[in-house]
Amino acid sequence: MKAARLHEYSEHISPESLKVEEIEEPRISDPFDVILRVGGAGLCRTDLHIIEGQLEGAFGPALPYVLGHENAGWVEEVGSAVSNVAVGDTVITHPLPTCGLCLACRAGNDMHCANPTMFPGFVTDGGFAQLLKTSARAVVKLEPTLHPKDIAALADAGLAAYHAVKKARDVLDPGTRAVVIGAGGLGHIGVQCLKALTKAEVIVLDTSEAALDLAGDLGADHTVRVDGEQVAAVREITEGLGAEAVIDFVGENGSAEDGVGMLRQAGSYYLVGYGGMLSVPIINIIAAENNFVGNLIGSYTDLAELMALAARGEVRLHTSTYPLDAINDAVADLNEGRLRGRGILIP
Amino acid sequence: MKAARLHEYSEHISPESLKVEEIEEPRISDPFDVILRVGGAGLCRTDLHIIEGQLEGAFGPALPYVLGHENAGWVEEVGSAVSNVAVGDTVITHPLPTCGLCLACRAGNDMHCANPTMFPGFVTDGGFAQLLKTSARAVVKLEPTLHPKDIAALADAGLAAYHAVKKARDVLDPGTRAVVIGAGGLGHIGVQCLKALTKAEVIVLDTSEAALDLAGDLGADHTVRVDGEQVAAVREITEGLGAEAVIDFVGENGSAEDGVGMLRQAGSYYLVGYGGMLSVPIINIIAAENNFVGNLIGSYTDLAELMALAARGEVRLHTSTYPLDAINDAVADLNEGRLRGRGILIP
Amino acid sequence: MKAARLHEYSEHISPESLKVEEIEEPRISDPFDVILRVGGAGLCRTDLHIIEGQLEGAFGPALPYVLGHENAGWVEEVGSAVSNVAVGDTVITHPLPTCGLCLACRAGNDMHCANPTMFPGFVTDGGFAQLLKTSARAVVKLEPTLHPKDIAALADAGLAAYHAVKKARDVLDPGTRAVVIGAGGLGHIGVQCLKALTKAEVIVLDTSEAALDLAGDLGADHTVRVDGEQVAAVREITEGLGAEAVIDFVGENGSAEDGVGMLRQAGSYYLVGYGGMLSVPIINIIAAENNFVGNLIGSYTDLAELMALAARGEVRLHTSTYPLDAINDAVADLNEGRLRGRGILIP
């Protein structure tokens, strides 16, 4: 089959970063294995970091290997123990095939699985290929109205946004306010999830007018340009009180310092984006009785729920599609800021 | 190996109800299979109902088969995909080996699994045998300080009691009251779970003085004889207000009519025992804003937590042990009311 | 001031059931008193039952007194300790002014207050009058965009529907189904609350095509005529599984028998309407691990949240308005089935 593989790390992205080549097809070796014909595979900024070698220490896959961790497609073949999907089903994949045996798995906390069985696109071969091997525990069957290329990017970016919003929903009863920091790839899904799961007033911050326009189109009640006055702007919108929830999809360049200043007494801060530090005087956390909540991808159940939202048309992605042969163009477009919406490879 | 099998249903329990015989040993056939050397297997009133044919319609196993659904022992052999236990480990078994793929499993609700893979003692061979085949998804590894024969009966009776008490804990903050109806096999574990998980005042009802004495020894704050005045007695103990939680381990012979009369405004009723009807005027449920909560066995996580309590000495069982050859004596003793505590077979 | 008072109970509703007359204006006597100029007062089927004497035993007010327990208006005068509203504010009233001191009040459970200070329209003078005396603890300040006559009926009927839906939301994640039994006064608000708070698939049952049409207009995903085949219809819509939540706004004439048959494994049943019995074999409740949840009006916080929904246009009422002088016409129209939507008195 045809696949795009990384043969060596390189400091800089180049037109030969990934090599499109013929490789052997994956085979069923475990009773829970599922092989998909890939219908769409999302290209993510993390893929650039992988190419550059930044994640070698964290995952250390044997090179060469196939990238691609946001995958959807049609079931091609299943192992003997697979009962949740059948050949021909349309499915999206959870990024982490989990063991199903550890206490985290048994409580539904997939991201804390003690013994994941694979990790496509990070440790094992991913979805920038015609076929992908994953596990029955990582596939969610889709409504036939959904096409893999339209929802593939929900597998990771969308899941992370949904997971955080679902936690925030607990503090976002009618009459409350939610601040979204960053209306990019994750943030613009976060805005849609907030509109779907809550009736909170949604305030969106971004440095880009285009991103704010999109947020407005998706139903944001207020959009605020990050121009140095954003904390004051949010406090004014919230009548000086701040917001019950701040969801930070940026996590660097001062977003947390800003965001903490937008929190209401007893408000909660949801961390999704990263890169910077969370630094707050403890007396302030106590005096305002605030919470800070980390968010790591999401559970299988979260992904199933997100797909239910997608099937109802509540969450949509802006995408640009590329044939697999053009993957280095897609990588270059993403790296150089030319990519509009999420890049999706069609093998 | 030696095993006690049921060859045919019989209206009445007899000394030949089960036949102790040599049968073939179970073999690993699935990568998640686990074979145990049984260290203790609880005998349950349900086993009498199975012998009498009352559950044929519900489960319809192929006869002959081995009974025994409350099992603990040591791991003898494991399939290729088993990562949570190893040969030699002491384990207790959850009664229902689940698929790990359906949405109920993914959310941790084992008892609602859409595709259980076995059901030892009900549909597949159970634990009244030297060896038992179950699944990696059904075994909880025990502290080495616990012996299978001492905790086997927690696998089902104990799990059901713990599951209900854990739900009730949410309404049992300090200063509240809990009523336990029935201090028998399940109820006396329920009292211990209530004492372990809450600081509520515990009021125990039973028709038997001996059961009430045991409840008192286990820490019940009040014991009330069921003698026709029990509702008035509970209302007096609760200053006329009733209890925040009533846990009904009986579920027949008027227990629910009584129990509803002991509920406080906004109180919750937990149903564990069964046999009778729940019949309440809806206006009463609304005027008092009560909840009625069904309880079906418990999750794998519940069982793991219960084992943690047992390892700390918080939950203890009163047992009488029998060698496997004496199983028909054990059955007769249970059937004729001579069995003290829970009967445990030692193969 | 002008008010409509009940002077004596009468078996049958007549054109003289209530007497519109001049009575003394209420006066501030407690520091938390609030006097409203009534802008709209909802007429409720309960008012008919009061006139007929059916609630005399429950409340026993001294006759004559002013009916009307769904009230909204403008603040006319406040006691010395009132800090949450000021003269001129538009407000809606919670039906039960509570003590603020008992443990139920301290935990936010208004409907379980041990010492309510008034009970307008039931025990003390209600809102079928130009002025109404209530308490600071019973008034929710409204957005100036809301007019009392448009939202008065949310004070009681709307609050009860919202309260039940808010509990049900906990089991109504995306991908689930909710059944609403009864799309009348409460039910049609319930449908709107479900659409606002959840993305569950909403299935509405009623005996009336007109009610089902309204439910469809309000966003119900499926409507089912109650014609004897309704249980089968719901099971078909839910692929044989039943619904995660059933909200019963009827509570009589077999609604509960039907509704229980529509519950999914582990599903929850919310009781709002009443009149009949809940009668279920306990074994069924346990085997399906179902919950039954009573609902009594709602909390002050619930009312504040419902008003936030109303201010966003998420909940709308169909009303017919009458001047106070025409109250007996309104009563007759309601009693004889001529009233379209909720009847609102404008004093």
Place this chain on the structure above:
Amino acid sequence: MKAARLHEYSEHISPESLKVEEIEEPRISDPFDVILRVGGAGLCRTDLHIIEGQLEGAFGPALPYVLGHENAGWVEEVGSAVSNVAVGDTVITHPLPTCGLCLACRAGNDMHCANPTMFPGFVTDGGFAQLLKTSARAVVKLEPTLHPKDIAALADAGLAAYHAVKKARDVLDPGTRAVVIGAGGLGHIGVQCLKALTKAEVIVLDTSEAALDLAGDLGADHTVRVDGEQVAAVREITEGLGAEAVIDFVGENGSAEDGVGMLRQAGSYYLVGYGGMLSVPIINIIAAENNFVGNLIGSYTDLAELMALAARGEVRLHTSTYPLDAINDAVADLNEGRLRGRGILIP
């Protein structure tokens, strides 16, 4: 009456910091006022900070005024609207008399009240006096078995510890571990609350052997000396995994840096003590999906629950009592480290 007042701030504690003198008795002026005969008033390190002027900016009371914010006693006189206590009742006081009208109060979140009516010992006269004026909304009636002097210090220090532990209970099911940083005034109550509300394994850290001995006597499963190796020690006790909950009663001198290193994947950190910074790379918070939870005193409901624990003998305080005339001795003893347990003034 006799009272100990602060007349001026002074940089250093002196034997004349507070002046014991005759002042006018408080009088009922509001219908919710409650006047207590003080039976015990806790002396807190915060009182030293008040004397030194460190809280002038935060509260700015008019001098002279009576200190003392941990008060218990007997009801001497009540206002006309008080229905929850009567003259002669034994009561403990919540530190913040709240308005009962704002949305925070209506949801039971006392510490976030928008309009507190008094603040004894901080803004209005406190409990270092024979009589204290507070509000019906701030008094919890006690079991007659409790004496004010024995539980007064639970009013603030105990409440803060209970509030944090009650939140932590949600993640402390049987089989989990909790780390307590600091076994001093708050921490030793926290250990007792953990033992009462959970069956988690409790690991206590302190710099003082005496504090660790006390923690051991109170039921700590492990005690760890803070000697530079404490993080490694906790990781060893937790089999390299860390703890599900860390409760930090210190909040300075590196406690948070240490504590974060003791957190398990998906673990939660409860902040009670303060003084330092919380500084964590956001990537770490996300990769481990940790939570950080601020804690501000506690609610009225929390205090009522804590009193129920105290009445059952589950929480005990170590105290040293002083007559009111000796208050400057008590202040000196506290300031100079001679005070054993909590200092209690007996007016």
